[in-house]
Amino acid sequence: MDRELLAHGLGGAKDLPISPELAMAGAVAALVVSFSVLALAWREPRFDDRPGRPAPAALDRAVGSRWFAVAVRVVGMAFFGWFLLAAVLGENLVINPALGMFYVLLWVGIVPLSLLVGPAYKALSPVRTLHAGLARLTGSDPSRGLRDYPERLGYWPAAVGLYAFVWLELVHPDSTQLGTVRLWVAVYVALMLLGGALYGDRFFERADPFEVYSSLVARLSVWGREDGRLVVRSPLANLATTPVGPGLVGVVAVLFGSTGFDSFRESPPWLRFVQSSDVDAALLGNLALLAFCVGVGLVFTAATAATGVGDDVRRSALPGLFAHSMVPIIVGYIAAHYLSYLVEYGQVTLVQMSDPLSRGDDLLGTADLEVNRWLSYHPTTLANIKVLGVVLGHVLGVVAAHDRAVRLLPRRHQLTGQLPLLLAMVGFTAGGLYLLFAA
C-alpha cells in the first residue's frame, strides 16, 4: 500500500450491486412475511413481561465482579490510548490505523459486538472510565452530577451526536484527514466529560451516541438483567424491554436514514447530478443526508400514529412505543451494508495497528498478516447474505411491531391500526434493497 495522502473515503473497491432478481425476491419475501404475520400471528402480546431464564450463576458472578469490570475498562482504555497514539503522534497517511479504528472497528464493530455480548460500549467506554477516574480524584460519586439529567431531553443528545458522526463520515469533505477526526473525537470527549460532570452517569445512557447505539443493538442480544440478575431471553422479548424516551425515534431515524444515504450517494444518478451541478457538493450532501434522516423519522412517526387508539394510550406516544421495532431493520440493513467492509477493512486495520507511527514497526505482531478477501471474491454469496440479513431484520421488526400493537391498540383497531406501520416497514426494506441494487 502506498503512502499517498488520503483524499478518498476509506477502503478500496466497494461491493457490487445485488442482482435485480435477488432484490425483487427479498422485497417479495418481506411483503409476504409481513402480511402473514398480520393475518396469522398471535392476538395476545407474548414478549412483554416475559421473564428470562437465569444465566448460570458462575457467569453472573464473573461478569458482575469488580475485576471483570476493571479488565473490560482496561481493554477500552487500551484501544482508546492506541487510537490517540496513532491519531496524535502518527502521520496523516493512508496507512495510519486511527481512521480504521474509528470508522470501522468502533462504528461498525460495535454492532456485532453488542449483538453478541450485550451493551458492550457501556462497559468499554473510555469516557465513562475517564469520568469515573475524575470522580475518584475529586472524591465524588460518579453516578451523581450537579443536577439530575432532564428526562425530557431523553435520547435527543444521542440522536444529535449520531448525526454528527454520520455527517463527519458521509458528508464532510475531509472525513479521512487525521486532523478532522482528531477534532471530532476531542469535541466528543470534552462534551461527554462535561455532561457527565453535570448530570452524572445517567448522561452517558442517554447522550453518548456510541453507548446509545450499542445499548440499543444489545436489546437484540440474548442477554438481559432482571432485578440485577443476569438472564437469557429471546432477542424479541429482550427488544420489548427497550426503555422508551423522547428522541428514540430520532435515534432510529438517524441510524437508518444515514445508512440509506450512504448507499444512495454512491449511485451513478446522484453522483452525476452532484458532479454536474453548480451547487457545492458538500451542501448537496448535507441536504440529502438531512432529507434521508428526517424523511425516515416522519414516515415512521406518521405510520405509527395513523391508527385508532384506546383511552389508555396517547397517540403522540405511539412512535416512541414502536421505535424498538426499527432496531432489527436497522441491524439487518447495517449488516448488509457494512459486512464486507467490516471483515476486510477490519483486517487491514488490524495489520495497520502494528505500525501506529508509520515507521514500519510490528508492535502487535499483526503487521505480516494476510488479509482474507474471500467475501469480495464471492460476490454471489455476499449478495445472498446481504439480502438474507435485510429480510431477517425485516421479519423480526414486523413481529416486534405486531406484538407491541396487540398490547397497545384496542382490539377493533389491531388489524387496521398495524397496516400503516407495516407498509412503512415494507417500504423501508424495499427501499434498502433497491439501494443495494442500484448503488
Next chain:
Amino acid sequence: MGFWQKDPTPRRNAQMSAPIRPRLRVATGAAVACLALLGLAACGDDAESDTTTGGTTGSQDSSPDGGQPTDEAAPEAEPIRVTIEGDSIDPAGERVEVAAGEPVLVEVTADRAGELHVHSTPEQEIAFTEGTTEHELVIDQPGVVEVESHDPDLVVLQLEVR
C-alpha cells in the same frame, strides 16, 4: 441500575399462554416463502457468476448470440475513453462493466499531464501525458472501483468489476 429498568408504559394484561400453533404456522410459512424466493434468485445468480469467471465479458446474459448492450465490457473491442480539458472531465461518474482479471484499455485524451487514481484493492494509478495516452488496467478483485481525478476532485468512472 437505571439502564435495565422496565419500560414505564401502560400495558394490558400480558398473557403467556397464547396458542403456539399460529406462530408455528407463520414461522414455517414465512421460512418456506423466504427460502424458496431466495433460493430461486440465488441459483440463477450462481450460474451467472460461474459463466463470468470463465468468459471474457461480464454480461448479465449468457445467451450465445450476445446481442445485449454489454459490448463496452469486452476489453479488446472498445477502449474506455476519458477526455480531460481544463476543469471539465468526460465522463463524470459513468458506470462501466469490466471483467475481473481481464485487461481493460483506458484511453485518456488530456490537455495536460497528470494522473487518475484507481481505487481498486490494491490501489492503482493511470498516469497520462498531454495528448492521448493508452493505459492497460487489470483489476482482479470484484467490486465497484472508482476512478478519480484529484485535480479537480471528481469521480470519472465507476468500474463494475465482475
